[in-house]
Amino acid sequence: MRPWLLLPAVIAMLGLFVAPLAFLIAESLHRFSLTGTASGVTLVNYFKLIGDAYYLNLLGETLKLASVASLICLTLGTPIAWTLRLARSRAQGLILLGLLAPLLVSVVVRSFGWVVILGEFGLANSAMRAIGMNGPASHRTHLYTEPAVLAGLVQVFLPFMVLAIYGALQKLDLQLIRAARNLGANRARAFLAVLPLSIPGMVAGVATVFALTAGSYVTVAVLGGNGVRVLAVVAYEQAISGMNWPLGSAIGMVLLLATTLTLRLFQALIARLWPMPI
Amino acid sequence: MSYLRLDALAKSYGGALALDGLSLEIERGACLVLLGPSGCGKTTILNLVAGFLRPDTGRIVLDGQDITALPPHRRDMGMVFQDYALFPHMTLRENVGFGLRMRHVARAEQLQRVDAALASVGLEAYAERTPGQLSGGQRQRVALARALVIRPRLLLFDEPLSNLDALLREQLRTEIRAVLDEAGITAIFVTHDQSEALALADRIALLRAGKLEQFGTPDELYNRPATRFAASFIGGCNLIAQGAATIAIRPHCMRLDPSGPLQAVLETIEFLGPSTRLTLHDAAQKIVVDLATPPSGLFRGMNLGLGWDAAHAWVIAP
Known part of the structure; x- marks a missing residue:
């Protein structure tokens, strides 16, 4: 028992997490003024957010986009994670490399990669024209649409989903599949029999991807433009372009609370549907 | 069938x-x-x-x-x-x-x-x-x-x-x-x-x-283990070279016999409960003997003569 060993972690936690959050909360309780921050504590920024259909719509859009991205990542990530678990060690190395290598490239670069593909004069359109699909769709940009943003988000965050599920699957005893097969289950039913054991990994993956996408800025800003707008982008605009730090902070707080609440509800729902033994 | x-x-x-x-x-x-x-x-x-x-x-x-x-x-x-x-x-x-x-x-x-x-x-x-x-x-x-x-x-x-x-x-x-x-x-x-x-x-x-x-x-x-491997894998077995042949005898079929065909030096004595296990060495090999009622006065380093029941010994393939 050497509690002082915790000190570096406590200092890092306080300095890098608690303090910024405290500043954010404090800032969000100020009244906006162009001549410098006015004194006094007020909830006016929050009332503005709750009372304005524009912001409520944005919140809904943000949560919807994060949900859809999480769902797509879950759908794509589950088979990848299982393949990874069941693969031989050499194939495992290759899959992991393919999965993790993109993480070495900055999110900004990866998002602009999609611009090169989906833009008006991009790869997608040239390909369409090359195979004779010379319709109107091949002459306008595919950027600034929800599918474009989703494509970017899924590409950026899929590795987190795969790793979360794979983490849970590593503890899975593969003999269980054999036991199920031996007891009369065909491949599909044996898979379904052990699938619940990967639920904790799926929940962790969904929580990670949901939180990351709900707060993601770069990918949405680059691929969404004015077409797809979420709270993170608007918070940035308010704070940086509009100089309205209090409102930007309040947007950040609302996003944080909404994300946390949604995930709590989600986890409670899963725990009720598939209670896990200790 | x-x-x-x-x-x-x-x-x-x-x-x-x-x-x-x-x-x-x-x-x-x-x-x-x-x-x-x-x-x-x-x-x-x-x-x-x-x-x-x-x-x-x-x-x-x-x-x-x-x-x-x-x-x-x-x-x-x-x-x-x-x-x-x-x-x-x-x-x-x-x-x-x-x-x-x-x-x-x-x-x-x-x-x-x-x-x-x-x-x-x-x-x-x-x-x-x-x-x-x-x-x-x-x-x-x-x-x-x-x-x-x-x-x-x-x-x-x-x-x-x-x-x-x-x-x-x-x-x-x-x-x-x-x-x-x-x-x-x-x-x-x-x-x-x-x-x-x-x-x-x-x-x-x-x-x-x-x-x-x-x-x-x-x-x-x-x-009746058929081979050297079978004899040694199942139940522990003494494999005693006798000229060109190898004879297999279970430890509990060995007995102390001053005029027996083998002379060996006693190395360890272990009490196992139902029997007492003696481990001995002669010039060529290790020999294990399990005795239900060992005589008193055994000590490490003493020379013992060993014999066995012919009915419980058999020749195995080399």
Whole structure:
């Protein structure tokens, strides 16, 4: 028992997490003024957010986009994670490399990669024209649409989903599949029999991807433009372009609370549907 | 006619031969023990019989039906795994009922058979618990119940006792023997423990490097091992060079005899309970002697003359 060993972690936690959050909360309780921050504590920024259909719509859009991205990542990530678990060690190395290598490239670069593909004069359109699909769709940009943003988000965050599920699957005893097969289950039913054991990994993956996408800025800003707008982008605009730090902070707080609440509800729902033994 | 016949089974993994043209047969209701050191191919045989592996060549015939190409879920076999392989997210009742659900047995019959199976292993009071709440011995009993409840054509055991402590291992071994006798089920039991093999088997197949070293009753393997390997793997055996021949004698068939053909130096004395074990050396070899009633006055370094009953000694192939 050497509690002082915790000190570096406590200092890092306080300095890098608690303090910024405290500043954010404090800032969000100020009244906006162009001549410098006015004194006094007020909830006016929050009332503005709750009372304005524009912001409520944005919140809904943000949560919807994060949900859809999480769902797509879950759908794509589950088979990848299982393949990874069941693969031989050499194939495992290759899959992991393919999965993790993109993480070495900055999110900004990866998002602009999609611009090169989906833009008006991009790869997608040239390909369409090359195979004779010379319709109107091949002459306008595919950027600034929800599918474009989703494509970017899924590409950026899929590795987190795969790793979360794979983490849970590593503890899975593969003999269980054999036991199920031996007891009369065909491949599909044996898979379904052990699938619940990967639920904790799926929940962790969904929580990670949901939180990351709900707060993601770069990918949405680059691929969404004015077409797809979420709270993170608007918070940035308010704070940086509009100089309205209090409102930007309040947007950040609302996003944080909404994300946390949604995930709590989600986890409670899963725990009720598939209670896990200790 | 034999119930289960393995016919020239061969299997290799990436060039390494695990099983080299192995053939054997057993009768209905018999318990076959596959015995051998690790890497001898015994687990490969079990996996081939269960259908988890396909043989490179050879056939498996069960009750007159060629099952070599049958997928595992259509073989009607029950398997008990070394590390239990119980579904951790299911209760004992759900675990034991799994095979019946897969067979679409009527709900009422399922319940009745599951409860009977749990009762037969003394765990009916734990039906609603999950495997994580049980001890190792209890888990293996559940696994046994889960394998038995489907009334399998063949019961397969993959070193089921090796994760248990010594006392529990013997107790469960006796229970398994009783269950097999009572249900009249044909079984294959894989182990590397010779005492388990001798206690459980009607037939023992001793394997070595993917080949059958010796096949016979426990009595035959213990009292007339055919080879040096068989003699030393089962029960410990003195191999005494006598001219060109090698003679095998069990430690408990040796006796002290001042005018005996061997003279050796006593090195260690161990009290084992039913007997006392003397380890001796002569110029050529180590000799082990188990005496039920050792004489007094033995001490390390003394010279002892050794003899044996000719009736319990036999010459083995070099």
